[in-house]
Amino acid sequence: MPQKQALDCIFRQAQLIQMYLGSPVAGFRDVLIHDYLKVNLNRVWGAIEQNLPQLKATIEAILQEFGKCN
Helix, strand or coil, X not given: XXXXXXXXXXXXXXXXXXXXHCHHHHHHHHHHHHCHXXXXXHHHHHHHHHHHHHHHHHHHHHHHHHHCCC
């Protein structure tokens, strides 16, 4: 793969990751890491049940996009 095409692919993948997994996931992680004494486990479980299918689909789409760059 030519260098410019590879760089374009990497840039596109980085944009996808930031768009789909950026602030909401990072924010949730920050709360879990930094305010762990205040974490309500029922709310965490509810977030997992509600959002995991969409997160899985998003990660699969990103991985599929990564596969196009090989």
